[in-house]
Amino acid sequence: MTATPELKTRYDLAVIGAGPAGLAAATLAAELGVDTVLFDEQASPGGQIYRSVTETPLQARAVLGEDYWHGAALVDAFRASSAQYVPGATVWTVSRDGEIGVSIAGVATIVRAKRVIVATGALERPFPIAGWTLPGVMTVGAAQILLKSAGLVATGQTVLAGSGPLLWLLAAQYLRAGGSISAILDTTPRGNLLRALPGFPAFLSSSYFRRGRDLVREVTRQVKVIHSVIALAVAGGDRVSRVAYRQTSGIETTLRADTLLLHQGVVPNVNLAIAIGCRHDWNAAQLCFAPVLDAWGQSSVETVAIAGDGAGIAGALAAEQRGRLAVLDAARRLGRIEVAQRDRAAAPHRHALHEAERGRTFLDRLFRPAKQFRLARGRTLVCRCEEVTAREVIDAARGGCPGPNQMKAFLRCGMGPCQGRLCGLTVTELIAATRGVSPAEVGYYRLRPPIKPITVGELAGLPKSAADIAAVERS
Amino acid sequence: MFERLPEAGGGTITIAVDGIAVTARAGDTVAAALLAAGFLSSRTSPVSGAPRGPYCMMGVCFDCLATIDGIGSRQSCLVLVREGMRIETQRGGRVVAP
Numbered sequence: 001m002t003a004t005p006e007l008k009t010r011y012d013l014a015v016i017g018a019g020p021a022g023l024a025a026a027t028l029a030a031e032l033g034v035d036t037v038l039f040d041e042q043a044s045p046g047g048q049i050y051r052s053v054t055e056t057p058l059q060a061r062a063v064l065g066e067d068y069w070h071g072a073a074l075v076d077a078f079r080a081s082s083a084q085y086v087p088g089a090t091v092w093t094v095s096r097d098g099e100i101g102v103s104i105a106g107v108a109t110i111v112r113a114k115r116v117i118v119a120t121g122a123l124e125r126p127f128p129i130a131g132w133t134l135p136g137v138m139t140v141g142a143a144q145i146l147l148k149s150a151g152l153v154a155t156g157q158t159v160l161a162g163s164g165p166l167l168w169l170l171a172a173q174y175l176r177a178g179g180s181i182s183a184i185l186d187t188t189p190r191g192n193l194l195r196a197l198p199g200f201p202a203f204l205s206s207s208y209f210r211r212g213r214d215l216v217r218e219v220t221r222q223v224k225v226i227h228s229v230i231a232l233a234v235a236g237g238d239r240v241s242r243v244a245y246r247q248t249s250g251i252e253t254t255l256r257a258d259t260l261l262l263h264q265g266v267v268p269n270v271n272l273a274i275a276i277g278c279r280h281d282w283n284a285a286q287l288c289f290a291p292v293l294d295a296w297g298q299s300s301v302e303t304v305a306i307a308g309d310g311a312g313i314a315g316a317l318a319a320e321q322r323g324r325l326a327v328l329d330a331a332r333r334l335g336r337i338e339v340a341q342r343d344r345a346a347a348p349h350r351h352a353l354h355e356a357e358r359g360r361t362f363l364d365r366l367f368r369p370a371k372q373f374r375l376a377r378g379r380t381l382v383c384r385c386e387e388v389t390a391r392e393v394i395d396a397a398r399g400g401c402p403g404p405n406q407m408k409a410f411l412r413c414g415m416g417p418c419q420g421r422l423c424g425l426t427v428t429e430l431i432a433a434t435r436g437v438s439p440a441e442v443g444y445y446r447l448r449p450p451i452k453p454i455t456v457g458e459l460a461g462l463p464k465s466a467a468d469i470a471a472v473e474r475s
Numbered sequence: 476m477f478e479r480l481p482e483a484g485g486g487t488i489t490i491a492v493d494g495i496a497v498t499a500r501a502g503d504t505v506a507a508a509l510l511a512a513g514f515l516s517s518r519t520s521p522v523s524g525a526p527r528g529p530y531c532m533m534g535v536c537f538d539c540l541a542t543i544d545g546i547g548s549r550q551s552c553l554v555l556v557r558e559g560m561r562i563e564t565q566r567g568g569r570v571v572a573p
Contacts, residue, residue, distance in 0.1 A: 057483035135515040135528030142532035150507040151483025417537035
């Protein structure tokens with residue numbers, strides 16, 4: 001790895017994102033002699049799953065667990081490679097022909113790459129409940145990032161609410177680190193287990209089974225877990241102070257909460273890939289949009305492949321294999337290796353990918369979030385940025401607004417700084433439910449560059465050729 | 476509120492938050508340093524004026540926006556603290572002088 005600040009103007013391959021997929025991809029690409037640059041928005045490698053793995057203050061390995069420390073090996077291999085590493089780099093546009101706009105320390109520049117691998121990972125699914133914008137309400141992932149990167153734990157009454165593997169993992173990590181959790185409000189719908197059963201044999205033989213069972217046991221020994229929660233509402237003044245919940249039994253209860261951590265699974269972080277123009281389809285099993293890809297991660301845009309959870313949620317171990325497969329095909333397309341070489345080299349990665357994907361169907365079905373936590377109602381904010389309520393979205397859809405892009409014009413939802421990251425799926429599902437059609441038919445926000453805010457000064461400061469200047473100068 | 480685990484060590488960096496000196500740990504993001512110092516919110520929303528604080532900590536929710544070294548609406552979860560950094564909380568939307 002070279003971490004020179006000097007960027008070249010051209011590369012064979014640009015990898016975007018330094019999580020497992022991006023790290024594995026850039027490492028293998030460099031080994032294959034492909035001139036590679038890796039751009040990452042964070043200050044240190046690892047993505048979110050291996051966040052701060054090179055520098056976390058939590059050095060007692062048992063606290064974050066061995067699955068986390070696996071990331072250190074990926075980073076070591078990447079650092080030993082000749083790929084150029086550019087941290088603190090926000091990619092705000094990628095064109096179909098490989099022109100990449102990136103801002104580093106407030107300075108924007110354009111580089112070109114023959115091929116691009118988008119490895120922008122996942123984000124937590126929106127969890128629109130009443131009061132979810134109050135300070136003190138965060139995602140489970142946010143708490144995990146604070147733990148890994150800064151050694152911070154929430155004090156006072158900490159309540160976790162939701163469903164999914166990350167919730168149990170964070171709970172266990174908190175307890176091992178010496179943090180305390182007042183209660184876990186489990187929103188996993190009761191009927192999910194039955195629907196997931198056909199996938200149980202595969203899950204049972206996967207590595208996830210034992211780890212998952214042990215995590216749940218570890219946590220339930222120490223924390224009160226309240227199951228079958230079907231309604232949640234957060235209350236407070238200028239910060240969260242209480243969370244009210246209702247169980248299937250009908251009992252309503254209110255808990256004091258100084259911090260409320262929400263989670264209901266992760267979904268692909270699609271903003272860059274959609275803005276590039278990569279085709280995405282609705283994934284009914286994972287309730288999200290995911291890119292349309294071939295077995296190598298090749299997208300509908302010739303120059304672009306997508307690897308990791310941004311290609312559809314499959315977890316960190318699958319992500320690194322998908323990163324390697326995407327690179328093998330990129331090397332073939334760049335003329336570095338032949339098809340036969342590519343296929344031979346891919347075989348162990350395909351096998352490992354298959355292993356890593358085993359049990360996923362069971363997890364998808366077991367942790368499929370309940371409708372009432374995806375389809376917000378009433379005055380609950382759907383779009384946090386523009387403060388648009390569920391009622392407004394539903395009324396507009398009833399009034400004939402057919403899709404999310406028209407909804408922007410009616411209500412401004414999705415037009416704030418987060419560019420739909422925290423409301424896109426909710427708005428699509430609300431419109432679909434109101435119209436009685438599938439989310440596939442409704443579609444997603446049309447996303448355009450810049451996908452992250454840049455200042456006018458950064459744009460104006462972009463390097464310009466003599467031809468660029470001549471084109472706008474009066475003669 | 477958040478507290479630092481003992482193994483994380485103490486702060487060695489001083490930043491100013493609305494003019495008040497706050498100690499931060501090297502390697503902290505601004506958002507983490509603010510949470511550690513007891514600031515749950517760094518801004519109020521431009522629409523209703525409601526207080527907002529960090530929600531995702533990974534650069535996607537834009538609720539941790541703050542003015543950092545004079546530049547407004549920066550994602551404080553993506554910026555590392557530096558000695559002498561000036562943080563200002565934001566109130567609502569920007570007001571343009573007539």
